[in-house]
Amino acid sequence: MNKARFEAFSDGVFAFAITLLVLGFVLPDLRGASNRTLTIALLHLWPNLLAYALSFGVIGIMWQNHHALFRLVARVDRTVVFLNLLLLGGTAFIPFATSTLGSYPASAPATFLYGLVLSYCSTAYNLMLAHLVRVRAFFPSVTPETIAATQRAYRVGWIAYVTAAALAMIVPVVSFAAYIAIAVYYLVPRGVDADLADDSTS
Amino acid sequence: MNKARFEAFSDGVFAFAITLLVLGFVLPDLRGASNRTLTIALLHLWPNLLAYALSFGVIGIMWQNHHALFRLVARVDRTVVFLNLLLLGGTAFIPFATSTLGSYPASAPATFLYGLVLSYCSTAYNLMLAHLVRVRAFFPSVTPETIAATQRAYRVGWIAYVTAAALAMIVPVVSFAAYIAIAVYYLVPRGVDADLADDSTS
Amino acid sequence: MNKARFEAFSDGVFAFAITLLVLGFVLPDLRGASNRTLTIALLHLWPNLLAYALSFGVIGIMWQNHHALFRLVARVDRTVVFLNLLLLGGTAFIPFATSTLGSYPASAPATFLYGLVLSYCSTAYNLMLAHLVRVRAFFPSVTPETIAATQRAYRVGWIAYVTAAALAMIVPVVSFAAYIAIAVYYLVPRGVDADLADDSTS
Amino acid sequence: MNKARFEAFSDGVFAFAITLLVLGFVLPDLRGASNRTLTIALLHLWPNLLAYALSFGVIGIMWQNHHALFRLVARVDRTVVFLNLLLLGGTAFIPFATSTLGSYPASAPATFLYGLVLSYCSTAYNLMLAHLVRVRAFFPSVTPETIAATQRAYRVGWIAYVTAAALAMIVPVVSFAAYIAIAVYYLVPRGVDADLADDSTS
Numbered sequence: 001m002n003k004a005r006f007e008a009f010s011d012g013v014f015a016f017a018i019t020l021l022v023l024g025f026v027l028p029d030l031r032g033a034s035n036r037t038l039t040i041a042l043l044h045l046w047p048n049l050l051a052y053a054l055s056f057g058v059i060g061i062m063w064q065n066h067h068a069l070f071r072l073v074a075r076v077d078r079t080v081v082f083l084n085l086l087l088l089g090g091t092a093f094i095p096f097a098t099s100t101l102g103s104y105p106a107s108a109p110a111t112f113l114y115g116l117v118l119s120y121c122s123t124a125y126n127l128m129l130a131h132l133v134r135v136r137a138f139f140p141s142v143t144p145e146t147i148a149a150t151q152r153a154y155r156v157g158w159i160a161y162v163t164a165a166a167l168a169m170i171v172p173v174v175s176f177a178a179y180i181a182i183a184v185y186y187l188v189p190r191g192v193d194a195d196l197a198d199d200s201t202s
Numbered sequence: 203m204n205k206a207r208f209e210a211f212s213d214g215v216f217a218f219a220i221t222l223l224v225l226g227f228v229l230p231d232l233r234g235a236s237n238r239t240l241t242i243a244l245l246h247l248w249p250n251l252l253a254y255a256l257s258f259g260v261i262g263i264m265w266q267n268h269h270a271l272f273r274l275v276a277r278v279d280r281t282v283v284f285l286n287l288l289l290l291g292g293t294a295f296i297p298f299a300t301s302t303l304g305s306y307p308a309s310a311p312a313t314f315l316y317g318l319v320l321s322y323c324s325t326a327y328n329l330m331l332a333h334l335v336r337v338r339a340f341f342p343s344v345t346p347e348t349i350a351a352t353q354r355a356y357r358v359g360w361i362a363y364v365t366a367a368a369l370a371m372i373v374p375v376v377s378f379a380a381y382i383a384i385a386v387y388y389l390v391p392r393g394v395d396a397d398l399a400d401d402s403t404s
Numbered sequence: 405m406n407k408a409r410f411e412a413f414s415d416g417v418f419a420f421a422i423t424l425l426v427l428g429f430v431l432p433d434l435r436g437a438s439n440r441t442l443t444i445a446l447l448h449l450w451p452n453l454l455a456y457a458l459s460f461g462v463i464g465i466m467w468q469n470h471h472a473l474f475r476l477v478a479r480v481d482r483t484v485v486f487l488n489l490l491l492l493g494g495t496a497f498i499p500f501a502t503s504t505l506g507s508y509p510a511s512a513p514a515t516f517l518y519g520l521v522l523s524y525c526s527t528a529y530n531l532m533l534a535h536l537v538r539v540r541a542f543f544p545s546v547t548p549e550t551i552a553a554t555q556r557a558y559r560v561g562w563i564a565y566v567t568a569a570a571l572a573m574i575v576p577v578v579s580f581a582a583y584i585a586i587a588v589y590y591l592v593p594r595g596v597d598a599d600l601a602d603d604s605t606s
Numbered sequence: 607m608n609k610a611r612f613e614a615f616s617d618g619v620f621a622f623a624i625t626l627l628v629l630g631f632v633l634p635d636l637r638g639a640s641n642r643t644l645t646i647a648l649l650h651l652w653p654n655l656l657a658y659a660l661s662f663g664v665i666g667i668m669w670q671n672h673h674a675l676f677r678l679v680a681r682v683d684r685t686v687v688f689l690n691l692l693l694l695g696g697t698a699f700i701p702f703a704t705s706t707l708g709s710y711p712a713s714a715p716a717t718f719l720y721g722l723v724l725s726y727c728s729t730a731y732n733l734m735l736a737h738l739v740r741v742r743a744f745f746p747s748v749t750p751e752t753i754a755a756t757q758r759a760y761r762v763g764w765i766a767y768v769t770a771a772a773l774a775m776i777v778p779v780v781s782f783a784a785y786i787a788i789a790v791y792y793l794v795p796r797g798v799d800a801d802l803a804d805d806s807t808s
Contacts, residue, residue, distance in 0.1 A: 005617065005673055011207065012621030015214030018294065019222065020625060025298040031305065039311040042302075053291065060287040067207055082793055085666040089659065092624065096631040100648075103637065109645040187284055213409065217416030220496065221424060227500040233507065241513040244504070255493065262489040269409060389486055415611065419618030422698065423626065429702040435709065443715040446706075457695065464691040471611055591688055 003076050006084070007067075013088045014063040017095060021055050024048050024099030048102030050180075051114075055098040057183040062091060062121065069129065069150070072142045079131055087124035093117055101176070111172040114179065115165025122158040129154055157186070205278050208286070209269075215290045216265040219297060223257050226250050226301030250304030252382075257300040259385040264293060264323065271331065271352070274344045281333055289326035295319055303378070313374040316381065317367025324360040331356055359388070407480045410488070411471075417492045418467040421499060425459050428452050428503030452506030454584075459502040461587040466495060466525065473533065473554070476546045483535055491528035497521055505580070515576040518583065519569025526562040533558055561590070609682045612690070613673075619694045620669040623701060627661050630654050630705030654708030656786075661704040663789040668697060668727065675735065675756070678748045685737050693730035699723055707782070717778040720785065721771025728764040735760055763792070 025048055030038050070076075097117045104110035132138065133147060164178035227250055232240050272278075299319045306312035331353060334340065340349065366380035429452055434442050474480075501521045508514035533555060536542065542551065568582035631654055636644050676682075703723045710716040738744065739753060770784035 002673065002677070005613075007207070008210075008614075009617055009621050009669065011211055012214060012618060013625050015211055016218055016622055016625035017628075018290070019215050019218040020628065022219075022222065022294050022298050023225075023629075025295075027302060027305075035310050038306055038309055042311055042315060052295070056287065056291045056294070060283075060290075063211065064283065067204065071204070081670065085662065088624070088666075089662045092628050092662070093631075093658070096628050100633060103633075104644055107644055108641050109648055113648060209409075210412075213413055214416060217413050218420055220492070221417050221420035224421075224424065224496050224500050225427075227497075229504065229507075237512050240508055240511055244513055244517060254497070258489065258493040258496070262485075262492075265413065266485065269406065273406070411611070412614075415615055416618060419615055420622055422694070423619050423622040426623075426626065426698050426702050427629075429699075431706060431709075439714050442710055442713055446715055446719060456699070460691065460695045460698070464687075467615065468687065471608065475608070 003070070003073070006076050006081065007070055010066055010084060010088060011063070013092055014059060014066070017092050018056060018059045018063075020095040021052050021059075021098055023095060024052060024102050045102075047105035048099070050176075051098045051102035051105065054101075054180055054183055055094050057187065058118065058179075059091060059094060061183065061186045062125075065125065069125075069132075072138050072146070072150075073132060074139045075137050077135065077137070079135075080128060080137070083124060083128040083131060087121060087128065090117055090121040090124060105176060106172050108168055108172045111168035111175045112165060115161060115168050115175060118179070119158070119161040119165050122154070122161045126154050126158055157182070205272070205275070208278050208283065209272055212268055212286060212290060213265070215294055216261060216268070219294050220258060220261040220265075222297040223254050223261075223300055225297060226254060226304050247304075249307035250301070252378075253300045253304035253307065256303075256382055256385055257296050259389065260320065260381075261293060261296060263385065263388045264327075267327065271327075271334075274340050274348070274352075275334060276341045277339050279337065279339070281337075282330060282339070285326060285330040285333060289323060289330065292319055292323040292326060307378060308374050310370055310374045313370035313377045314367060317363060317370050317377060320381070321360070321363040321367050324356070324363045328356050328360055359384070407474070407477070410480050410485065411474055414470055414488060414492060415467070417496055418463060418470070421496050422460060422463045422467075424499040425456050425463075425502055427499060428456060428506050449506075451509035452503070455502045455506035455509065458505075458584055458587055459498050461591065462522065462583075463495060463498060465587065465590045466529075469529065473529075473536075476542050476550070476554075477536060478543045479541050481539065481541070483539075484532060484541070487528060487532040487535060491525060491532065494521055494525040494528060509580060510576050512572055512576045515572035515579045516569060519565060519572050519579060522583070523562070523565040523569050526558070526565045530558050530562055561586070609676070609679070612682050612687065613676055616672055616690060616694060617669070619698055620665060620672070623698050624662060624665045624669075626701040627658050627665075627704055629701060630658060630708050651708075653711035654705070656782075657704045657708035657711065660707075660786055660789055661700050663793065664724065664785075665697060665700060667789065667792045668731075671731065675731075675738075678744050678752070678756075679738060680745045681743050683741065683743070685741075686734060686743070689730060689734040689737060693727060693734065696723055696727040696730060711782060712778050714774055714778045717774035717781045718771060721767060721774050721781060724785070725764070725767040725771050728760070728767045732760050732764055763788070 025045055027041055027045075030041055073080075094117060097114045100110045101114045129151060133151070138147065160178075160182050164175050164182065167178060168175035227247055229243055229247075232243055275282075296319060299316045302312045303316045335349060335353070362380075362384050366377050366384065369380060370377035429449055431445055431449075434445055477484075498521060501518045504514045505518045537551060537555070564582075564586050568579050568586065571582060572579035631651055633647055633651075636647055679686075700723060703720045706716045707720045735757060739757070744753065766784075766788050770781050770788065773784060774781035
């Protein structure tokens with residue numbers, strides 16, 4: 001498997017999934033209704049907007065992590081392709097989880113489903129990283145410290161998502177807020193990402 | 203962050219968002235109806251067609267501006283990636299704003315929402331440009347005059363969109379016409395774009 | 405405007421539009437219905453399947469023509485980008501024209517709309533070619549004979565589409581059959597395409 | 607036809623079709639319903655999830671096979687482009703077959719439709735391979751053994767899909783299980799794929 005095509009395919013799925021998020025916005029048929037009714041219907045979409053912004057950040061971060069990770073990787077074997085398909089399957093599911101979250105923002109089922117999908121994606125990332133470490137797929141120039149820092153960052157992310165998902169059962173609104181907090185937190189460079197920031201001209 | 207992948211991802215979202223605009227066309231179920239009924243239903247979609255053509259132009263221009271801007275840029279840091287995500291989040295929202303505008307073309311809420319989204323995108327562009335200037339991310343060959351011309355063009359665009367959006371509150375039809383006028387105006391090369399026209403063979 | 409990015413963006417729209425054609429297949433909610441009812445509902449989609457196959461061919465041909473044309477082109481100016489946007493706007497509209505044709509296959513309005521869109525796209529191609537000839541945008545190695553053959557092929561295509569669209573007013577089924585005949589005909593190499601077949605290894 | 611663009615276009619359709627699978631998940635409007643009702647509605651989507659995972663694997667495998675095959679191919683002629691369009695037309699149809707399978711998982715019509723589409727795609731692959739062999743389109747370094755192994759693998763796949771599709775008429779659930787078994791089986795490298803695993807760094 002050619003690494004460039006592997007990345008191009010993954011990028012395609014990330015870009016398509018992020019753009020499909022817009023299908024979470026649906027208006028009832030209001031033809032003939034007053035401006036006031038239409039305005040209220042639009043304003044009632046604010047949880048959908050929040051879920052849209054959240055998922056745009058989440059998929060954006062996943063795409064960045066994917067690049068940051070595979071910049072360090074010299075070769076891609078069939079197991080990586082398989083684990084990557086599992087990851088992309090979760091990513092491509094996010095538009096549905098997002099529209100459900102936007103439609104039922106304070107409900108336990110929708111908040112839990114959303115956390116389940118993110119926990120699943122995070123699990124796939126951790127499995128992929130574990131495999132890459134096991135088969136020594138990294139460029140020789142990648143230091144053990146960088147790999148260890150990446151592993152720590154991935155594990156912390158996994159714990160955060162699983163915890164937020166579990167919270168959904170008890171206090172859905174806190175869980176929703178936690179997803180937003182995690183997304184905001186991850187938009188700040190750390191670990192492998194901070195490392196990349198140094199040579200961002202490449 | 204690799205600049206080529208950054209551009210490829212952005213291009214993907216632009217191309218995908220522009221193609222999703224077609225989902226703004228929806229016919230009621232007319233199976234068994236007369237040709238006349240179907241013809242009338244199709245003709246009643248003319249505001250959707252107008253909104254479709256407008257947004258096709260708008261996203262096309264945004265895509266061109268994105269290229270014109272990043273042709274001048276030597277490196278992409280995490281802040282640019284973040285601001286770019288904000289921009290793409292606005293772009294990917296345009297299909298919904300377009301279908302709303304097409305369905306309620308003369309209404310204040312739909313016209314205002316459309317202007318709000320374009321103003322938001324323009325704001326993201328201005329913030330991105332300001333950051334690129336601040337961190338001196340441009341190629342050494344880019345003259346201060348080119349940068350200043352680009353900044354002026356971006357500010358004028360921002361003022362135009364915000365003004366048109368504000369008009370939506372009072373005279374929605376004029377606001378709609380203003381969006382079209384701005385799109386037509388921007389399809390003519392100016393500033394950074396005119397500069398590119400000189401070496402269009404590259 | 406960089407030619408490679410111009411082509412990549414166009415390819416993206418072609419690939420997305422061709423894949424969106426599948427949204428023309430919609431089943432009514434038949435949960436709990438018998439196998440017989442579901443089978444009949446699926447078989448009733450045969451005009452949609454015909455329209456799907458037709459449009460898949462049409463967009464596939466347009467994509468091939470785009471490549472065949474721009475292989476001859478050395479530089480892309482702003483006018484080409486603009487005319488190309490007009491072309492892509494027609495291409496991205498094809499999924500809607502297709503689902504309308506599939507839902508009302510023997511009706512004059514749906515058949516005419518379909519022909520109108522293809523005539524529009526053919527017009528955009530002819531305008532683009534005329535501009536490329538006017539500004540001498542072709543590689544020096546491209547012979548006047550190749551250009552003349554391409555122009556003839558484009559004009560014939562335009563006449564075919566406009567004639568088939570006009571037929572829709574009188575005998576919609578013949579018009580539908582004509583679209584299929586034109587698509588089948590264009591899948592055989594001619595003019596600029598036959599020229600390319602000689603050096604298909606590149 | 608340029609081979610790189612041929613592959614990029616195909617990749618775009620594969621990536622887009624795989625992402626469109628998510629549209630198979632549709633919830634009824636449950637606003638105001640209890641958490642229990644929403645949870646039950648989500649759990650009732652399990653056949654859709656199964657069909658989603660199956661088709662994600664199927665399209666993922668088709669994409670891998672496409673790469674594995676065209677890595678061996680030196681040149682792409684018009685016939686290959688045509689046969690590839692037939693293949694992509696089947697691939698882009700998979701989201702509809704998947705949502706039908708997910709909605710009517712134990713029904714003969716939905717299971718048969720799904721098998722029909724996969725058999726069709728497998729037929730297109732076999733025709734494409736037969737043509738590539740006939741015109742000797744492979745790189746000189748590709749051994750007759752590799753080609754023969756690929757042909758055997760493709761024929762076995764075809765027989766498997768046609769058999770599973772035929773089963774749908776009699777025992778739909780067994781047919782569904784067979785699709786899953788085939789997908790799982792093909793995710794393990796064999797023939798041309800195993801060959802590629804040796805030089806996965808390229």
